[in-house]
Amino acid sequence: xTKLAVIALGGNALLRGDQAGTIExxxxxxxxxxxxxxxxxxxxxxxxxxxxxxxxxxxxxxxxDAGEEKFGIPQMPLDICVADSQGGIGYMIxxxxxxxxxxxxxxxxxxxxxxxxxxxxxDKAFANPTKRVGKxxxxxxxxxxxxxxxxxxxxxxxxxxxxxxxxxSPEPISIMNENVVxxxxxxxxxxxxxxxxxxxxxxxxxxxxxxxEAVVDKDxxxxxxxxxxxxxxxxxxxxxxxxxxxxxxxxxxxxxxxDKSDTVRYLSAGMFAEGSMAPKIRACLQFIEMGGQKSVIxxxxxxxxxxxxxxITMEYEN
Amino acid sequence: xTKLAVIALGGNALLRGDQAGTIExxxxxxxxxxxxxxxxxxxxxxxxxxxxxxxxxxxxxxxxDAGEEKFGIPQMPLDICVADSQGGIGYMIxxxxxxxxxxxxxxxxxxxxxxxxxxxxxDKAFANPTKRVGKxxxxxxxxxxxxxxxxxxxxxxxxxxxxxxxxxSPEPISIMNENVVxxxxxxxxxxxxxxxxxxxxxxxxxxxxxxxEAVVDKDxxxxxxxxxxxxxxxxxxxxxxxxxxxxxxxxxxxxxxxDKSDTVRYLSAGMFAEGSMAPKIRACLQFIEMGGQKSVIxxxxxxxxxxxxxxITMEYEN
Numbered sequence: 001x002t003k004l005a006v007i008a009l010g011g012n013a014l015l016r017g018d019q020a021g022t023i024e025x026x027x028x029x030x031x032x033x034x035x036x037x038x039x040x041x042x043x044x045x046x047x048x049x050x051x052x053x054x055x056x057x058x059x060x061x062x063x064x065d066a067g068e069e070k071f072g073i074p075q076m077p078l079d080i081c082v083a084d085s086q087g088g089i090g091y092m093i094x095x096x097x098x099x100x101x102x103x104x105x106x107x108x109x110x111x112x113x114x115x116x117x118x119x120x121x122x123d124k125a126f127a128n129p130t131k132r133v134g135k136x137x138x139x140x141x142x143x144x145x146x147x148x149x150x151x152x153x154x155x156x157x158x159x160x161x162x163x164x165x166x167x168x169s170p171e172p173i174s175i176m177n178e179n180v181v182x183x184x185x186x187x188x189x190x191x192x193x194x195x196x197x198x199x200x201x202x203x204x205x206x207x208x209x210x211x212x213e214a215v216v217d218k219d220x221x222x223x224x225x226x227x228x229x230x231x232x233x234x235x236x237x238x239x240x241x242x243x244x245x246x247x248x249x250x251x252x253x254x255x256x257x258x259d260k261s262d263t264v265r266y267l268s269a270g271m272f273a274e275g276s277m278a279p280k281i282r283a284c285l286q287f288i289e290m291g292g293q294k295s296v297i298x299x300x301x302x303x304x305x306x307x308x309x310x311x312i313t314m315e316y317e318n
Numbered sequence: 319x320t321k322l323a324v325i326a327l328g329g330n331a332l333l334r335g336d337q338a339g340t341i342e343x344x345x346x347x348x349x350x351x352x353x354x355x356x357x358x359x360x361x362x363x364x365x366x367x368x369x370x371x372x373x374x375x376x377x378x379x380x381x382x383d384a385g386e387e388k389f390g391i392p393q394m395p396l397d398i399c400v401a402d403s404q405g406g407i408g409y410m411i412x413x414x415x416x417x418x419x420x421x422x423x424x425x426x427x428x429x430x431x432x433x434x435x436x437x438x439x440x441d442k443a444f445a446n447p448t449k450r451v452g453k454x455x456x457x458x459x460x461x462x463x464x465x466x467x468x469x470x471x472x473x474x475x476x477x478x479x480x481x482x483x484x485x486x487s488p489e490p491i492s493i494m495n496e497n498v499v500x501x502x503x504x505x506x507x508x509x510x511x512x513x514x515x516x517x518x519x520x521x522x523x524x525x526x527x528x529x530x531e532a533v534v535d536k537d538x539x540x541x542x543x544x545x546x547x548x549x550x551x552x553x554x555x556x557x558x559x560x561x562x563x564x565x566x567x568x569x570x571x572x573x574x575x576x577d578k579s580d581t582v583r584y585l586s587a588g589m590f591a592e593g594s595m596a597p598k599i600r601a602c603l604q605f606i607e608m609g610g611q612k613s614v615i616x617x618x619x620x621x622x623x624x625x626x627x628x629x630i631t632m633e634y635e636n
Contacts, residue, residue, distance in 0.1 A: 022392040063385030070384035074340040087405020114430035
């Protein structure tokens with residue numbers, strides 16, 4: 001049986017925090033990351049790729065702001081900015097992947113789908129926006145934007161008089177066009193989808209699709225997509241080769257295998273950092289709870305080396 | 319036999335020149351335009367939608383400029399900007415179309431593909447850039463950008479000391495993933511593809527896919543796509559209900575039917591304006607020469623009314 005894997009590329013896999021963000025940097029990082037997926041294809045896997053968009057959509061939002069100020073161009077809402085980032089990043093991944101496949105003499109179609117993700121308009125996240133987006137403002141600028149656009153702001157911890165817009169991060173409840181993704185992936189086409197967690201939308205009382213001014217966690221969206229298309233394996237590529245218990249704290253310890261019950265226990269005990277590894281672990285857990293065989297969290301450049309990576313499964317293998 | 323139609327939405331169908339460009343305006347125009355495609359679906363057609371991106375990618379380029387100036391964010395090259403616009407516009411069309419279909423109780427999947435279009439790197443257009451993009455500069459700014467980035471500029475006719483970047487507009491020679499578009503469209507899925515003429519790319523001497531700093535005419539890309547996927551009909555929706563001979567000149571006359579030989583003859587005689595109707599007519603001609611049955615140029619809001627529109631066919635019907 002051909003196996004199906006969904007691979008979530010983290011922000012670092014495309015653009016590192018210590019880089020300026022030029023297209024040359026992004027193309028090189030992307031190529032380096034994609035080289036590590038080749039072994040899956042050589043093993044006969046079908047694959048779906050999803051990706052983050054944090055640095056890119058951050059830049060798009062800042063450019064929106066600057067464009068309005070300098071030229072009076074109306075700003076686009078967050079949903080359009082996320083969709084823009086899916087277009088630009090998806091195209092970049094697709095093009096670099098063509099060239100990687102060519103180098104390895106692998107023939108596969110590669111397709112990028114702009115993807116909406118359905119959220120629940122009553123998700124409790126809407127009452128408590130937590131995800132910071134866009135530029136850092138002064139209090140005065142923030143107050144003005146709150147009056148004009150109804151945006152919410154939170155103070156930055158490390159910046160004096162620094163405020164940033166916060167938006168809700170609701171849970172994804174379905175991936176639009178998942179049947180299309182599945183059919184294409186099962187036929188061997190490499191599908192790039194649900195970038196940046198997807199464009200969050202909800203169905204209103206008339207069943208119309210409306211945009212939610214929110215962002216969805218890309219690992220949760222990827223995990224949901226993986227489960228719904230019947231993937232066997234779900235990979236999260238990040239900047240560490242293992243999940244660690246007590247990361248950056250006394251007793252730090254890498255973990256190679258986790259079963260469901262240990263994963264739940266460690267999560268409850270707060271042994272994974274919120275805002276960092278904990279959401280990735282929850283995404284992995286969601287995947288195996290929905291029937292997936294194995295979730296793996298690893299460093300992009302260590303993916304092909306199976307001694308690295310934390311493997312999360314329902315039961316420990318013997 | 320189910321018929322397959324490709325519909326190219328012009329810039330005006332999404333955003334009119336007299337509008338500021340807010341998202342509300344774009345969503346309303348898009349919905350109004352899409353309502354006119356419903357009769358095709360009710361007649362059982364399969365459809366593929368392509369669209370322009372002129373105003374949107376213009377705004378993205380200006381925001382890039384303003385974002386670099388205000389925040390030091392590196393500018394993205396033209397290929398990424400076009401791909402961004404495919405994401406944002408494609409998502410908007412897809413979402414509005416969902417709601418239009420819902421209103422008419424039509425069940426179809428709608429999918430947006432980010433699309434590359436192959437051009438010939440030796441296309442003579444590269445030696446003669448003609449397509450104006452981005453903001454209007456002074457001579458001094460233009461000279462600086464030419465030194466720094468190698469961009470070419472042309473003087474604006476109606477603006478004092480106004481210069482704009484010009485990029486090549488090469489001919490599309492193939493649409494990447496046309497087989498995927500065909501398979502999906504033939505199965506009844508509505509596919510949005512090749513937006514903004516597609517992201518132009520070429521194959522280098524090692525067969526790697528490289529971006530071309532260029533833009534492809536969206537009607538030519540749409541017509542090529544239509545022919546290659548075996549569409550029966552190709553529609554260009556614009557802001558006039560007919561093609562006119564001698565438009566805005568003495569002897570102006572609407573034309574309801576054109577066969578190939580008259581079309582070629584009128585084109586040669588310069589009876590259609592270059593930079594306006596002539597490229598649309600060439601796109602229509604390309605479609606019927608490649609085996610399509612009928613090309614139609616009409617106003618978006620007159621599409622359902624068959625007494626409007628200029629129909630171009632190989633031979634006049636009896």
